[in-house]
Each structure stands twice: as C-alpha cells, then as structure tokens.
Amino acid sequence: MHALKKNRPLRRIVLASAATVSGMVLLLSLKPHSTPDVGLAVPAPSSSSSSDTSGGSGGSATTVSKTVTGDTIQTRWGPVQVKITIKSGKLTEVTAVQYPTDNPRDQEINSFALPRLRSEALQAQSADIDTVSGATYTSDGYRQSLQSALDSARG
Amino acid sequence: MTTVYERRTAPAVAPTARRSPAGPVLALLWAGAAAVVALWWTDTGSVVGTAGWLTGAGRIAGLLCGYACAVLVGLMARVPLLERRIGSDRVARWHAMAGRYTVCLLVAHIVLILLGYAAQDRASVWHETLTVVLDYPDMLKATFGTLILFAVGITSARAARRRLSHEFWYYVHLLTYVAVFLAFFHQLTLGNELSGHTAATAAWYVLYLGVAALVLWFRVLVPLRLNLRHRLRVESVHKEAPGVYSVVVRGERLDELGARAGQFLRWRFLGEGMGWTSTPYSLSATPRQDLMRITVKALGDHSAAVALLRPGTRVWAEGPYGSLTQDRQTAQKSLLIAGGVGITPLRALFETLPGDVTLLYRARTAEDLALGGELEAIARWRGAKVLYALNGPDGRRPSLTAQSLRASFPDLAGHDVYICGPHGFARDLYEELRTAGVPDRRIHHESFEL
Numbered sequence: 271m272h273a274l275k276k277n278r279p280l281r282r283i284v285l286a287s288a289a290t291v292s293g294m295v296l297l298l299s300l301k302p303h304s305t306p307d308v309g310l311a312v313p314a315p316s317s318s319s320s321s322d323t324s325g326g327s328g329g330s331a332t333t334v335s336k337t338v339t340g341d342t343i344q345t346r347w348g349p350v351q352v353k354i355t356i357k358s359g360k361l362t363e364v365t366a367v368q369y370p371t372d373n374p375r376d377q378e379i380n381s382f383a384l385p386r387l388r389s390e391a392l393q394a395q396s397a398d399i400d401t402v403s404g405a406t407y408t409s410d411g412y413r414q415s416l417q418s419a420l421d422s423a424r425g
Numbered sequence: 426m427t428t429v430y431e432r433r434t435a436p437a438v439a440p441t442a443r444r445s446p447a448g449p450v451l452a453l454l455w456a457g458a459a460a461v462v463a464l465w466w467t468d469t470g471s472v473v474g475t476a477g478w479l480t481g482a483g484r485i486a487g488l489l490c491g492y493a494c495a496v497l498v499g500l501m502a503r504v505p506l507l508e509r510r511i512g513s514d515r516v517a518r519w520h521a522m523a524g525r526y527t528v529c530l531l532v533a534h535i536v537l538i539l540l541g542y543a544a545q546d547r548a549s550v551w552h553e554t555l556t557v558v559l560d561y562p563d564m565l566k567a568t569f570g571t572l573i574l575f576a577v578g579i580t581s582a583r584a585a586r587r588r589l590s591h592e593f594w595y596y597v598h599l600l601t602y603v604a605v606f607l608a609f610f611h612q613l614t615l616g617n618e619l620s621g622h623t624a625a626t627a628a629w630y631v632l633y634l635g636v637a638a639l640v641l642w643f644r645v646l647v648p649l650r651l652n653l654r655h656r657l658r659v660e661s662v663h664k665e666a667p668g669v670y671s672v673v674v675r676g677e678r679l680d681e682l683g684a685r686a687g688q689f690l691r692w693r694f695l696g697e698g699m700g701w702t703s704t705p706y707s708l709s710a711t712p713r714q715d716l717m718r719i720t721v722k723a724l725g726d727h728s729a730a731v732a733l734l735r736p737g738t739r740v741w742a743e744g745p746y747g748s749l750t751q752d753r754q755t756a757q758k759s760l761l762i763a764g765g766v767g768i769t770p771l772r773a774l775f776e777t778l779p780g781d782v783t784l785l786y787r788a789r790t791a792e793d794l795a796l797g798g799e800l801e802a803i804a805r806w807r808g809a810k811v812l813y814a815l816n817g818p819d820g821r822r823p824s825l826t827a828q829s830l831r832a833s834f835p836d837l838a839g840h841d842v843y844i845c846g847p848h849g850f851a852r853d854l855y856e857e858l859r860t861a862g863v864p865d866r867r868i869h870h871e872s873f874e875l
Contacts (some may be wrong), residue, residue: 272865273515273872274844274855286526294482297462301472301481382560389545398470403561403615410621 340419342368343411347376350411354419361395364388364416369408379405387412396420443752447511451519454496457632461492464625468618476544483537484617490530491612491629494574494605495636497523502639503647503743509688512748513705514871521581528578531571563611570607573600591725592701602640609633648743655679657740659694660716662732665795668723669766670732671709674740679712682745686711686773687843690744692719694734702727703743707770707845709796711777720795722766749843749871751778756841756867760785760834762825762854764846765793770871771845772796776803783834787814787825787846825853827860838862844870 335357342351348370355363366384370376383405390399397417401409465485472481500507500520507516543553558568579585580597612619612629619625655676663671684690689707693700704727709720723729749770758781761771765788775784784804788794794813804811812833814823831837842863844851851870858868 272855272868273518274852274868274870276852282522283525283529287529290530294485297466297485298472298478298481301469303472303477379562382556385546386542389547393473393476394471400470400617401621403617403620406621 336423338419338423339367340415340417340422343414345370345407345411347407350408350415352412352415352419354416354423356423361392361420364391366412369411380408383408384412391416443510445511445748446506447515450507450511457496458489458492461488464488464618468622468625474544476541479537479541479544481541483534483539483541486530486534486537487612487616488618490527490534491608491616492632493523493527493530494608495632497527498601498605499636499639502636503643503746504639505643508746509748509750510752512871513689513746515748524578524581528574531574535571561611562614564615566607567611570604573604573607577601577604591727595702648741651682651743652741655682655742657742659734659736659738659740661736662734664732665720666793669720669793669795670723671718671720671796672731672734673716673718674742675716678714679717680714682712682717684708684712684717684745685750686777687749687751687770688745688747689770690719690742690746693741694731695739695741696735699727699730700741703741704728705746707747707773708745709769709772711773720766720769720772747871749845749869750774753843753869754778754780754841756839757781758836758839759783759841759843760837761843762846763787764844764850764854766795767844767846767850768795768800769845771843772800772803774843775800775809776807781809782807783810783812785812785814785825787823787850789816791815825857827857830857831861838864838867841867841869844868848872 335355337353337355339353340351342349349368350366350370351368353365353367354361364387366380366388369380369384371380383402386402387399387405387409390402391397391412397413397420399409399413399416462485465481465488469481469484472478497520500516500523507513539550539554539557542548542557543550546553548556558564577598577600580589580594586594613626614620619629655678657674657676660673660675663673665671687707689705691703691705693703706719706721708717710718721728721731723732747770751774759778760783761775761778762785763771768786771784775782784800786794786800791797791813800811803809814825816822834840837858838861840863842858844854846854851872855868855870859865
C-alpha cells in the first residue's frame with residue numbers, strides 16, 4: 271500500500287485483532303480436547319460380576335480403590351516421589367511424598383508447582399502433563415514418578 | 426512563471442529501479458512469527474477445558490509478544506538495508522504498526538494467562554495475580570518491564586504524542602531497551618515452550634542477542650566511527666528565505682560517507698543546549714570532499730535554533746539514511762514536486778537524477794523560494810525545466826489538480842514523480858496524481874507521518 275494513501279488505522283486494528291483472535295481460536299480448536307485414554311481401569315476382582323461401587327456385603331466387590339507409590343526420581347534439586355489413588359479406574363488423588371525442600375527457593379517453587387501438577391494430572395488422568403513454568407526439574411521428576419505409579423497400577 | 430533552458434547535456438541511460446527488499450524482509454518477519462506459533466503447536470499435546478483454552482491462547486500471545494519485541498527493536502536498529510533500501514520512513518511505520526500490535530498482544534498475554542491459571546487452580550484472579558507476580562521466578566522483573574512498555578505505548582499514542590515534547594517521548598521510548606531486557610528472563614524460566622527446551626532456548630537467545638548486536642553495531646559503533654573519522658563542525662549558516670537557513674558543515678573525507686542525493690542524516694549540534702535532540706535533515710546538495718549542506722526551515726525549537734548556530738560548533742551526525750534516491754527511478758522522465766522547504770532533497774536530486782527532469786516548486790510567494798538561484802543554474806547547466814507554482818497577487822493558491830498537471834505534462838503517467846513537502850500537500854497531490862493515471866510505483870515520497 272502506498273504511504274500516501276489515506277489509511278484507516280481503526281479499520282486496520284479491527285482487522286488485525288479479528289485475524290489474530292480467529293487464528294488463535296482455530297489453532298486451539300484443532301488440538302484434541304480430551305486427554306487420550308491410557309487404560310487406567312483397575313481390573314475388578316474376577317469373582318464379582320457387578321462393578322458395584324456402593325460397599326456390598328460378603329465377598330462381593332466393594333469400591334475398587336487402590337493406592338500405588340511411584341518410583342523415587344532423582345532430580346537436580348532432590349528426589350521427587352508421588353503416591354496415587356485410583357478409584358473405579360479413575361485417578362482420584364496424587365500426593366507428593368518426596369520433593370525438594372532444601373532451601374526457601376525450592377519451597378516457594380513447590381508451593382505453586384505441586385498443586386498445579388496435581389490438578390493437571392487429575393484433569394489429564396495420565397502423566398501427560400505440562401511442565402509447570404519455573405519448576406522444570408520438579409515437573410520432570412513428578413511426571414516420571416507418576417508414570418511409574420500408573421504403570422504399576424495398570425500392571 | 427516558467428523558465429526553460431536549452432538542453433546541453435544528454436540524459437544518462439534509461440534507469441532501471443533497484444528492487445526494494447521490503448517484500449523479502451516482511452516475508453522473513455512473518456516466517457519468524459509462524460515459526461514461533463509452530464513452536465507452541467509442536468509443544469502442546471491437548472487443550473482441555475476452559476483453563477486449557479485460556480492458557481493456550483495466553484501462551485501463543487506471549488510467544489508472539491516476545492518475538493515482536495525483538496522485531497520492534499531490530500527494525501529501529503538503523504540497519505542500512507532497512508534505512509536506505511526500504512526507507513527510514515517505511516520502516517518507522519512498520520515499527521509503529523507492530524508496536525501497537527505488540528501492546529495488544531501483551532495485554533492479551535497477561536489477561537489470558539492469569540485467567541487460565543486462576544481457572545486451573547480454582548483460585549480468584551486477584552490471588553492468582555499476586556502469586557504470579559510475587560512468587561514466580563523472574564516475574565517481578567517482567568512486571569516492571571511490562572509497566573515500562575505500557576508507558577512507552579501510551580506516550581506514543583497519537584493523542585498523547587501531540588501534547589508531549591519530542592524529548593520526553595524520545596527518552597521514554599529509549600526505556601524500551603530496559604523493558605525488553607527485564608521481560609526477557611521470565612520468557613526463558615517460565616515460558617512453557619522455552620523452559621527446558623534446549624533448541625528453542627538457543628533459538629530465542631540467537632534472536633535476542635542478534636538484535637542486541639545489531640543495535641550495538643549500527644546505533645553505537647557505526648556512528649562513533651563516522652564522527653571520529655569525519656570530525657564535523659559548523660562552517661557557516663546562510664539565510665535562504667524568510668525562516669529558511671542553510672547550514673554548511675565541514676568535515677574530513679566526506680565523499681566516503683556514501684551520502685546520495687535525496688538522503689538525510691540525523692543531526693545533533695553539540696552546543697547551546699541542542700545536543701539533546703537528534704533531528705533528521707536532508708542534504709540540499711551532494712556532499713563535497715570537505716563540505717556538506719543542509720537546508721532547514723525554522724519550525725520547532727530545534728530548527729529555529731539552527732539559525733543561531735555559531736561557526737565552529739561541533740556536530741554529531743548519523744547516516745546517511747533514506748531511500749528517496751535515484752534507485753527508485755523507473756522511467757526516463759522525472760517530475761520533482763517540492764512544497765516549501767521540501768525543496769531540500771529535491772534540489773540534490775534535481776542536480777543528479779539521470780534522464781529528463783522537471784522541477785515544480787510550490788511556495789507562497791517568490792520571496793519564499795529558497796535556493797532559487799541555484800535551481801536556475803542547475804536547470805541551465807543540465808538543460809532542465811523549473812516551474813514555479815506561487816500564490817496569485819490576490820493570495821489565490823495555484824491549482825495543482827489532475828487536470829492542470831496533465832495539461833503541463835501530457836505524458837504525466839510516464840513520469841516518475843518525486844514529492845517532498847508537508848504531509849497534507851503530499852497527500853492531496855497523491856490523490857491528484859492517481860486521478861491523472863500515475864501508478865503507485867511511480868510516486869516516490871518519504872513521510873515521517875506515522
């Protein structure tokens with residue numbers, strides 16, 4: 271466009287914003303919106319024919335709940351280990367058993383990183399979770415320990 | 426009032442315009458933006474729930490904003506390819522446009538990330554904001570950087586800029602370097618696509634260090650070398666017309682500057698409180714080995730003080746910049762149209778431009794014509810034509826319309842038209858020229874109107 275042509279800055283701004291917003295929405299919408307099924311179902315006791323979750327009587331199946339502790343992963347800042355709880359084939363709780371606490375910096379980072387990692391894991395129902403910005407090493411350790419816990423829960 | 430002289434010198438060979446690298450440079454900049462988005466794409470598995478959407482959009486905005494900051498600084502690094510081949514004015518307009526866009530991206534990044542994190546943590550936005558700013562690594566620095574960038578954006582908005590002095594705006598703008606530096610670190614430590622990704626981090630460093638190197642080289646070292654080498658001082662000041670002055674500057678080996686007709690330098694006169702501002706003034710003649718000349722109209726404080734410059738005043742100059750040169754020529758015939766002091770670069774082009782050249786000089790009265798004697802001499806020497814468009818005795822403005830122009834130049838569409846003058850003048854003229862059938866690519870103009 272020639273520099274001397276009467277330009278309409280407002281129209282340009284509106285066009286650029288619209289293009290950017292629709293571009294972003296398009297990109298985001300092209301990504302999968304559910305986390306892939308990783309086969310978390312805990313095998314129900316074979317004696318039971320129902321997957322009843324309300325505590326039954328006798329020897330029949332009760333609430334299928336299982337707690338597994340993952341491997342201890344050594345990270346640059348210290349060991350990371352998680353414990354998971356699986357109820358009815360769903361990951362319902364992740365607790366960090368071990369995490370770096372050597373200095374105030376670690377504590378500060380963990381105070382925001384661990385809750386986020388936990389909620390991400392619960393949402394994703396897998397170890398396929400994003401690194402929490404600012405807590406790269408802890409995130410890596412968390413992911414690996416979580417994966418090992420999930421693997422042993424499945425196997 | 427027309428003066429026509431017989432042709433004595435034959436016109437030089439038919440010119441072929443040098444292709445402007447604007448297209449490839451823009452393509453490269455857009456490719457960089459695409460690469461940044463691709464970085465997000467490859468790094469993102471799935472977008473789950475409201476938090477996922479918000480955080481994802483916030484990350485794209487953040488990555489683009491980080492990239493745009495580097496581009497903004499790079500565009501203003503005074504790289505000769507940009508300043509001389511694409512044109513300082515055009516690059517400055519790109520910078521202004523990209524700047525507005527960057528501020529929007531910055532707002533989007535902050536709002537989306539905070540909303541996304543708050544949704545993910547099921548915390549209030551206010552609580553999340555405090556946590557992010559105070560607890561996250563490098564975020565205090567980034568917050569300061571953001572505040573500075575907002576200040577830069579606000580002072581550059583048209584409405585604010587009209588009310589602020591040029592110096593205030595300029596020094597706030599210089600803080601951009603500080604802001605970009607402060608904001609850089611959180612991109613590496615917190616950026617989901619950069620933190621822990623060696624290749625992406627390396628690329629980010631290359632981008633930012635590359636831009637820093639361009640700034641250091643072309644904004645600091647090159648001007649330093651120029652001024653140490655050429656040792657510029659004011660030789661004399663001449664009055665050309667009411668309120669119009671020529672400043673002759675003496676220096677060593679000025680032919681090695683490589684300044685061409687139509688170009689300008691940024692001038693800083695070191696003395697009498699004028700050293701704080703650097704102002705672009707066009708050369709009104711091709712430099713000689715020991716002398717060069719600018720012609721200035723006393724408009725603002727700075728240009729008014731130029732009239733009072735004492736011989737011997739030291740001068741700091743940067744340049745040459747500008748692309749209103751012979752390189753733009755596409756045709757055998759050229760028409761130069763000057764409005765008032767816009768005559769300066771055109772006076773230099775009038776002397777050197779190859780081919781058939783006609784100069785049309787618009788001024789209020791004959792008294793206001795600057796450099797008139799020289800123009801006549803050049804016209805006589807090269808056998809060219811000078812036309813004057815002056816107000817009538819009753820103060821009536823001459824009409825420079827498509828019709829009147831076509832009447833004077835039957836082959837108007839076959840001319841390259843160089844325009845220099847006040848913005849309103851140039852814009853009106855542009856419309857008339859377009860009406861008269863002159864294509865865009867033949868209308869050459871440099872404007873610092875953003």
